[in-house]
Amino acid sequence: MGGTKPRQVTVNGAMREIAVAPGTPLLDVLRDTLGLTGTKEACGRGECGACTVLIDGRPVMSCISLIEDVRGPVTTIEAIAGDHADLREAFADCGAFQCGFCTSGQIVRAAALLREPWPANAADVEAFIHTAMSGNICRCTGYTGIVDAVMRTGAGRGKLGGGAP
Amino acid sequence: MSHVGARHRPIDWEARSAGRVSYSGDIRLEGLLEGAILRSPHPHARIRSIDTGKALRMPGVHAIVTSADLPPGARYFHEGEKDRAPLADGIVRFVGQEVAAVAAETRSQAYAALRLIDVDYELLSPSLDVQAALQPGIDSLHARATGEANVSRRVLRQWGDAAKGRGDSRVSVSGSYHFPRQAHVCMEAMISVARWDEAEQRLHFWTTTQAPYYVVREVTQVLGLAAGQVVCHEVGVGGGFGAKSKICDVEVIAGLLAQTAGRPVRVRLSREEEFETTKTRHAFDTAMRLHADPSGYLKAIDASVTVENGAYNHSGASVMSAGLKGLGMMYRPEGVELSGQLIDTSMQPGGSFRGYGTTQTSFALECLMDELAEKLGVDPFELRIRNANQAGETTLVGARLGSARLVECLNAARQAIGWDAERAQRRPGRGVGVAAGVHVSGSFTEPGANRSDAAIDIFPDSRIRVRFGGADAGTGQKTIMAQIAAQELGVAYEAVDVLTMDSERTPFDMGSWSSRGTHFAGHAVRKCALETASRLKALAALKLGDGPLRLEGGEVRSDSGSLALGELARLSNESIDGVLSVETSYIDPVMELPDKDTGRSNISASYNFATHAAVVEVDRKTGQIRIIDYVAAHDIGTSINPTLIEGQTIGGVVMGLGVALGEAMIHEQGKMVNGAYLNYAMPRSADMPRIRPIMIEGGDPNGPYGAKAIGECSINPPAAVIANAVHDAIGVRIHDLPITPDKILKALAEKEGRARRHRIWARPSRWWIALVRWAYPHGLLKVLHGRGAPPQTCTDPAPLKAVATPESLPEALAALNSSAVLMGGGTDVQLRRRQRLIEPETLVALRGVAGLKEIKTASDGWMEVGAATSLAALASAMRQSIPMIAEAIDTIASPQIREMATLGGNLIQEKRCWFYRGGFNCFKRRGGLAPCYAIEGDHRFHHNVIDGHRCQAVTPSDLGTVLLALEARAVIVSPTGERIVPMADFYTGPGETVVKPDEILRAIRIPPSALSRQGAFTKLRLWEGDFAIVSAAITAQVDAGGRWQAPRIVLGAVASTPWRAFDTERRLAGQAVTAASLRRALDSELDAKGHPLARNAWKLDAAAGIAEAAVDAILARRQLVEG
């Protein structure tokens, strides 16, 4: 194990030196090496979205992203939480989480979605969010609350009725 | 301020929404070791010996335990049957049963050690399903009290006078209904962290559970410890749904490893282990007959249920009897006559699951209510209203209904779904359905289950803490406890903390199961808070005098003055360090234990009813069901927190819709086949409509503040709602859940008298294959399976030596050698490593290679797309120019995967056959004479219907299908040069390509004609993002007259490689194409060339249907352009 040359990865704005075994998933680096346990593992197979983080602002599954192949700054729930108070409040108000295990992934994914263009026609927004959030499985809430929370946050940020954020 | 009834945010919302709640896996302990479990690969075998010698000498290994390390005869208590040892004791009875466990420094060391444990098994004959278990002469898995082989329990229930009811009836309807095994799929998989404190002689747990009480009780007795030696600590719990309502299968093992290793140990199941080995919902076969009089009054219900227990008794007997009791609660026939048999099989054991048997039986009941309505010519709502139980009645099973608002639920759902308008309009393919449900609010099933204690601490700074022994797995129990305490103590909601789960510091509670959370936590905390309030008032009276006192604003106030609660606490001579603690015990006064002989009792304090209704559209061409609208009206008593109630409602509905539309655990040779999110068709966000909850309020005399339960009732109606709506839409009744497209299309074909003729006798090239397929069920599979290695659960990849990140193509080519594997986005490579399909030493990552992500148009007009282009980037580049590429990408996996996955990786990905991927040692894994498990196994969705040979898998890439229809080419480089291969020659077999191990797929070239061709891609799948069951990519040059020139019609997932319908193309060339003309041509080609397996012929219908949809899409797009 070990014995690998350290590499530098920017996580939540800070440059970190990482020395881990070859092929260590980013998720393990975050949770075990850096102690950032907000990001969760529910499958380790890239199939559920619980481990979603942003690399270069884009949502990816950290459980199957190998540390050597991480080519950009990483943002996790720990940083997103600070920047998206409105989204978190909306999650709390809309019943968008119950057990909370999928929630970090949902919020990170939603934070990215809030930066993407939304349909110009407000009537299309609900279906758009239902589809865009489909990579994040939630076994508790049945999704209605999550979709409402993302819509409400988008509305608060002026994203309904089209236009850029 | 009224806290009860308010939409307060979840108590720990700030932490939970920021990833700051500590779940068991987030607990960091000094010296924590990783545990891993060795499991039986056989469904039934005797263990002759276990040799752990080699494994113990592996680096990093600290402990290995087997049943020899447990006290002799150690068994889980569960229902009192004591039939299961935490580590197999001599016999294994299902694939995946725990045999030994290792604790090591790292997870991969632990798994590596597992591989070196030698277990010598003597195979015994398995019973892989109920039918096999009941065969005469079969070996019994256990010696049961019934004395009958593999019959664990029988019950007979007669409530009321069923014989008289039958005599009074004039009409009857009957049917048999199958409810499959369902997996809980908590997002947090089973995990337990244990630490043995040598000095204290105590075993500490951080464990994911709904009921710390049972963890403590069972670990204590199984490990032979004394009361007080086992301690649970509070952690976040990532979902329960019944999976964690008793002890799970990991705590004892973690505890034993920690004791043995002398270091803390974490046992965490992989997702695959979670699916394949933990307890499931019990599968039910319910045969039922309803008897009624001509005016629609139910007279009698007869039912017999067969419940598959699996290998051990966990809660099988009580699930079965709860399922029967459900039939004596909702309606009021004169009598019911019910029987049940619980059958042992050498399969994953069943356990408790939200709904607990009532979900299964109410599916049958509510489908038959619809049939009865139809037979009588009565409106289905009206029929239910006529038969609904009312408040004040005692139902057949002995339930005394303090409140019952089923009729109100029925009326509300009818109105909300627009029933009358929907029924009046009768649009083709569209239907509306209804079903009702009932559930308890806690049940008095064993001594102690009618009691719950709570404690409240008043701190000197006036903060309040509620202490409660249960666990909140996401249902919101902690939040409502805080609301109740705030309400009764007159403090801000934010001033209340809640401590749960901590077995040292919280008083007695049995946990959250049987929907008891609201009822017991509500009463217990309310009682304790009222007691605390009166103590505080008594203390205040000493200072403030005798006048009226009230608690508000964190103070006790009188007209003359006020005192903060913390101050009052300090005044009490009972307080310790200024903290006043009050503990009370709530014993429910109305619940009764069931009568031993009849099973009757007022088992719960209150009963909650529901009515759900939905509008669906059923696509007759593809069998796909779309839910247009769904309403769920619930008789909740009163709501303590409406947001939480709505959440429980919606969550239960969607879990119920899961099994209505896709969820079922599929097994082969005793091993689960679809044990992955990818293969287990549970609802994703896009699959679900908005669920509209309707709360019917009005208190129940026995509920806390009038509240009743909600957590389970909501899962009961959905399956029948959908079955009834589908029947309404297309006139076929599906008796067998889930209602997947195969069942719809098969039923429609039967109804319409359609059948395909493939004339295999006239096709000599298929004779041998047909013969082998015939021989499989006639003994060949058994022989081949018996010769080979048993299937394995794949969960951990072999370690890598390096990940190379070349920056140029020559560098990348140079890095390739026999132990290196190329990686695009890595989304499939990581999976294949985990599945032990590849064990490379080096991965060569292509994303950093210069030029591999470019999209450019060459001088000859061909577009060239670099193979490392991400699917997301490709979709945005093509959305305007070649929209069908973007549309195909939109259907692939998830947004996150589309960011990572590359074009090249998508094309080259391996076959997705779930036997091959899932650890079955099949022909493609093992070669030689290993069998193809798909021939007899479940091949309805993802296998070949045309040219299957030794392997029945198909090429999974959607882009492969699309690019063939666009006549694209692959550019492949090797150290010696570059070659160009048309897509038509790219695939050599299922997910197998011409790209050699020393070559790299560099780019895809798309001809200029692709820009001018009209095209569409359509796909049938089980859930949003799943691989295609069938897909169609169709392109053509459409001339001014609307005639199709040089059409390309490619079907995906029907054959080993993307399959061109050449005959159809020829027949349609030069014609003005319509969906109907395509269908005619394609149907006859599929008849002539198809060679489906035993249960996937429906895919040919689906393929024709999905191709029709592609034609429709092309025509619609043209209309848009021309219009």
Ligand code: FES
């Ligand atoms: S844990 Fe990464 S996708 Fe499931």
Ligand code: FES
């Ligand atoms: S909140 Fe529990 S899985 Fe989403």
